[in-house]
Amino acid sequence: MLVASRRGRYSSGQETRLLLVETAERLFAMRGYHPVTLADVRAAAGQNNASVVRYYFGSKEGLLTAILDHRLPRISAYRGELIREWVAVGATFTARDALWCLVEPLADSVRRGEYYVALLDRLLEAEIIGKTFIAADPGGTASGFEIDRVLHGVIADIPEDTRKQRVIMVYTSVLGTLAQYARTGAELAPTELPALVDAWEGLLCAPTSEETRETRALAGR
Template sequence: MTTTRGRYSSGEQTRIRLVEAAERLFARRGYDGVTLADIRKAAGQYNSSVIGYYFGTKEGLLLAVFTHRIPSVDSERTALLAELSATNGRLSTRDALWAIVKPLAGTIGRNNHFVALLDRLMRSDRFSSYLPQAHPAAGETGKDADLALRASIGHLPDDIGSQRLDLVYASILGRLAHYDRRGLPPKRTELTALVDAWEALLLAPVSAETHDARRAS
């Protein structure tokens, strides 16, 4: 008979310990800098087959981290998008940024290093392999927020808009990962100032110099 402790069975507790240990180590050292033995030890598990039993492979364990974290981020984003849409109607650039940023910032805390993991993946060759899950706008409502953000800068040439979005997404993960490493979520005043900067980057006018360079190329 399966015993239970609190909300989870003992088997589910073991699985969650492995997922959270993997997330913490991947965020700290990178995916390739961590062994299965490292993860087992960090999770207090010494059975050499335990990760294979629950996840199959190291890659399966990484995917399990996404499955563990994305639903709660997506749920908060759903509520925020509904609130912003009800209040403001069509989402502005700033609204769409908040819909992407706030749920990610809300993950920062004890035993949650999801943002720092995403930042690590974005700065590695593995990002493209896990783009649907590792993107800052992962999840069904994340896609909606991303589409709203792209629509809000639709007046920009496509290549410039894409370049700016890439810069903003990398900056979002990088700055939030900084707070994760400090172990403290950003203060409201810090987060609003960051959203100011990301909004300004996206909406800055295209300079005459850039227009000239694009025509020349």
């Protein structure tokens, strides 16, 4: 009887923890990270204990890390699987392939009704996304670093500052676009994603204009 009671408390505790994680994910995604307080999370989760969030996570930063720990493993595993499929067939890993490996796991999360992508978009706005991922499990971000390496590599022939700018613009557009689907609940139709990848590929690989080359030359860059 005592063992069963302990198991029941453990199960209840895990359910409460998950409820808080998913509630915080939704609130951060909809309203932004900084405006949302731990009291907001507790109230939205229907919890009466004023210290319940600190009990499970210690702090707001700990709660944010818990959200990543909850979502990242599946998304990273999916991305890693897509990368391995390309490697297995010996195909050249193009910019479009890398973009699909970046985008498809995020789109899958949106289709599941999760707010993770919209959360990342808010963290990007708050300029704390890098700090957040540093605190996450390195194993969970390995496939993301591989995609980043490929995206930089396919445009290695353009100046470094322009290359970094384009990759950042792609990430910003991917998160911002998919976040809108997550926040509004709009359906992400199968025909839409290839067209979006077209746009992101064009953004990444756009040819450098003569005007840009002349401007850089005049600036000594």
